Amino acid sequence: MAYLRSSLVLALLSMFSSLVLVSSITYDVVSLGAIADGKTDSTQAFVSAWTKACASVSSAMIYVPAGRFYLGQVVFSGPCKNNAITVRIAGTLVAPSDYTVLGNTGTWLLFEQVNGVTISGGILDGQGTGLWSCKASGNGCPSGATTLEFSNSNNVVVSALTSLNSQLYHIVVNGCQNVKMQGVKVIAPGNSPNTDGIHVQLSSSVTILNSKIGSGDDCISIGPGTTNLWIENVACGPGHGISIGSLGKDQQEAGVQNVTIKTVTFTGTQNGVRIKSWGRPSNGFARNILFQHVTMQDVQNPVVIDQNYCPSNEGCPGQVSGVQISDVTYQDIHGTSATEVALKFDCSSEYPCSRIRLENVKLTYNNNQVAQASCVNAAGTSTGFVQPMGCL
């Protein structure tokens, strides 16, 4: 009887383990030739791990063990034979510190046309300092490379990933559907140029949760064609805050719609929550936007709508923004402003902002003094306690 029972258990166990083996194959980059010394070029090992995982008819895992792996540009392209590839990273991927290597390639680690990819753990070290000092000294520098981009891809998960010192944007989501990021950390100095944390455009159903982003540009930037975006429990700073826009750069442009940004803290940032459009004709729009439970700590411009963006005064003087901004709700926004004007709505004279709602806002300036609000071409309502008093 005892023998029978244990052989039954054994049979079940072996069935189970063979099922596990069949359902997922692991490709360890080290067994494919990668070397964890931080300087030997391991690009080919990663490319061959991807090629095998992508050709696998069942789900696959790429495993990157502990250690530092030096990589040039890697393009992880689909479509693949399966729609469940996990890239499990225990170590650190290191970009070339010589910025001429990636130069103007645009992206260091690019996933394109993939479906069902999960990236879990790991550190991406963009080695941006050389390019930043080139840009600071002014001439002839390449624009640099985004650290990680998902392009024209669906059903992507990024979890517990750290992106460090990117040359350009840290993470870009472009032309994607159903992307979930959680536990992401972005770490770059407040004076590092163009190092946006996460940029989303032409994408729908993107969720960003429980993340911490410090950089030299926008914490999260939301470009044209973003719909159904959900951001929750994010800490920003240093950097330029969360920005919808710049919108309206082009005459024909997809709008931004249904964006929720809740439980966000800004610490020492240039802006808090901002909507920004170029001051020139466009059919773009931003509507159904909710900012909720936002804490400002010493933020220079906590709440901003700026429809007169025109860098270097080129291509817009004498024109007004065509971007229509409507149904924007600010609910429970509180904390401190580093400047006197804590709330600034500067909308288009041709298409004034409409249905702006302020609900329970308390922003103070300089040791509890009441901050100021400024509104141009903006209409809407204030309810509950609103300070500075709305100028709507």
Ligand SMILES: *[C@@H]1O[C@H](CO)[C@@H](O)[C@H](O)[C@H]1NC(C)=O
């Ligand atoms: C708005 O987006 C959220 C996801 O962020 C989604 O759950 C919801 O259904 C969307 N609402 C509409 C009206 O599309």
